[in-house]
Amino acid sequence: MNTVLVGAQWGDEGKGKVIDFLTEESDIVVRFQGGSNAGHTVVVGDKKYVLHLVPSGVLHDGKHCVIGNGVVMDPFDLMKEIEQVESWGFDLKGRFHISERAQMVMQWHRALDRAEEAVRPEGKKIGTTGRGIGPAYAAKVGRYGMRVGDILKPDFLDIIRSHVEDANVKLRALGAHELDADEMVRLYTPMVPALMPYVTDTIQFLHESLDAKKSVLFEGAQATMLDIDFGTYPFVTSSNPTAGGACTGSGVSPRAIDRVIGVLKLYTTRVGEGPFPTELFDADGETLRSRGGEFGATTGRPRRCGWFDAVVARYAQRVNGVDFWAMTKLDVLDTFPVVKICTGYRRKDGFVYQTFPADLDALKECEPVYEELPGWQCETSKTTDYSELPENAKAYINRILELVGGKLGVLSVGPARETTLRINI
Ligand code: GDP
Ligand code: IMO
Ligand code: MG
Numbered sequence: 150m151n152t153v154l155v156g157a158q159w160g161d162e163g164k165g166k167v168i169d170f171l172t173e174e175s176d177i178v179v180r181f182q183g184g185s186n187a188g189h190t191v192v193v194g195d196k197k198y199v200l201h202l203v204p205s206g207v208l209h210d211g212k213h214c215v216i217g218n219g220v221v222m223d224p225f226d227l228m229k230e231i232e233q234v235e236s237w238g239f240d241l242k243g244r245f246h247i248s249e250r251a252q253m254v255m256q257w258h259r260a261l262d263r264a265e266e267a268v269r270p271e272g273k274k275i276g277t278t279g280r281g282i283g284p285a286y287a288a289k290v291g292r293y294g295m296r297v298g299d300i301l302k303p304d305f306l307d308i309i310r311s312h313v314e315d316a317n318v319k320l321r322a323l324g325a326h327e328l329d330a331d332e333m334v335r336l337y338t339p340m341v342p343a344l345m346p347y348v349t350d351t352i353q354f355l356h357e358s359l360d361a362k363k364s365v366l367f368e369g370a371q372a373t374m375l376d377i378d379f380g381t382y383p384f385v386t387s388s389n390p391t392a393g394g395a396c397t398g399s400g401v402s403p404r405a406i407d408r409v410i411g412v413l414k415l416y417t418t419r420v421g422e423g424p425f426p427t428e429l430f431d432a433d434g435e436t437l438r439s440r441g442g443e444f445g446a447t448t449g450r451p452r453r454c455g456w457f458d459a460v461v462a463r464y465a466q467r468v469n470g471v472d473f474w475a476m477t478k479l480d481v482l483d484t485f486p487v488v489k490i491c492t493g494y495r496r497k498d499g500f501v502y503q504t505f506p507a508d509l510d511a512l513k514e515c516e517p518v519y520e521e522l523p524g525w526q527c528e529t530s531k532t533t534d535y536s537e538l539p540e541n542a543k544a545y546i547n548r549i550l551e552l553v554g555g556k557l558g559v560l561s562v563g564p565a566r567e568t569t570l571r572i573n574i
Pocket of ligand 1: 156160161162163164165166187188189190191192440441442445446477478479480481561562563564
């Protein structure tokens with residue numbers, strides 16, 4: 150069984166937790182896009198683990214973890230993360246594989262990310278994570294990127310020097326500090342022997358594994374509404390976090406994918422700039438933020454919070470072909486007397502959008518159309534079986550399923566590993 154798991158909203162839906170849950174029945178977990186902009190949290194007992202580049206399956210000894218060709222990998226961040234994972238007591242040797250085709254995020258990409266964001270006028274800022282993601286993908290499609298395989302080349306350090314020179318031209322034009330090529334060479338020199346053992350042809354590795362009937366789990370980072378094609382462009386990330394990205398970012402054919410799981414938070418959050426039709430600026434938004442612990446796992450920024458948006462979820466169901474939903478954070482809604490679901494966006498002239506418009510200006514004139522449902526006002530975080538849930542919580546979930554399509558596969562009622570209910574997968 151080969152599974153693609155994607156975020157259905159604007160990220161931070163709880164993908165890390167669900168990946169950790171599904172890893173038990175998988176052999177290999179593959180990251181296929183994004184980079185260290187991701188922050189995936191897994192809570193085991195009283196320990197909280199946050200993964201950025203290393204797949205969230207790593208907490209299961211013996212499972213293989215792959216950084217696929219579609220990822221932009223920052224060797225500096227990765228080295229730190231490898232050390233951290235090892236300090237937690239997990240051995241990566243022999244089970245961690247980095248594609249030689251993956252692009253690298255270098256210090257100059259981070260510098261460019263910050264410099265480009267700094268010169269964007271108010272209203273046009275993206276609120277990036279500052280991890281160099283946009284400039285690294287721009288280098289990839291511009292065909293001047295650096296690939297992981299370059300570290301195996303004897304002239305790797307010369308390649309770095311020439312890239313620093315090129316990047317300095319851009320940094321200068323943006324009024325930002327230039328980088329020192331010698332310093333960059335000093336920084337990257339120790340990374341060559343440290344990362345070399347993990348670099349391999351992951352396409353070959355994945356195909357041999359598939360031939361041997363191993364089960365592969367594809368771990369999406371970011372989410373549908375942050376997708377460079379399907380999201381709220383230009384307030385998006387620079388990759389394809391949607392299901393199709395799993396194929397282009399790993400070298401595995403769509404025909405090898407058996408199912409798609411979408412992770413759906415039972416309300417909505419967004420971190421960074423850009424449209425968010427159901428955003429709340431009142432006490433309800435505060436309650437969601439504080440009960441949900443809605444602060445970025447990568448940047449610590451407070452997340453913007455709002456009611457569940459069925460227009461977004463239905464769009465995500467279609468774009469990704471979601472078979473099963475992993476619904477998360479039901480427990481966060483436990484105290485509300487009323488819960489709301491957005492079913493459309495009403496324009497001033499009365500027209501209601503039932504699918505997400507491409508033109509973001511159209512959204513500026515819209516008000517969300519809400520359905521109100523009674524809350525359940527009791528604790529759900531101790532639930533061990535779906536049948537134990539309060540009727541109003543079931544009604545909320547069922548109404549969402551009716552509106553968005555797909556089946557309920559997994560329900561999460563708390564941050565910890567054991568607060569995950571298997572429903573239908
Ligand atoms: P990801 O980026 O999609 O992996 O999600 P993050 O890890 O950035 O954010 C999800 C946050 O919600 C983390 O702090 C998780 O520990 C937490 N979380 C996940 N599922 C649940 C849940 O069902 N209930 C609660 N209360 N917290 C959850
Ligand atoms: P996970 O995998 C939430 C957002 C940033 C910004 C936009 C572009 O943890 O769900 P980038 O640094 O990618 O160029 O930033 O995308 N963003 C995320 N938001 N969760 C993420 O990852 C995100 N990764 C990027 O806040 O708005
Ligand atoms: Mg996250």
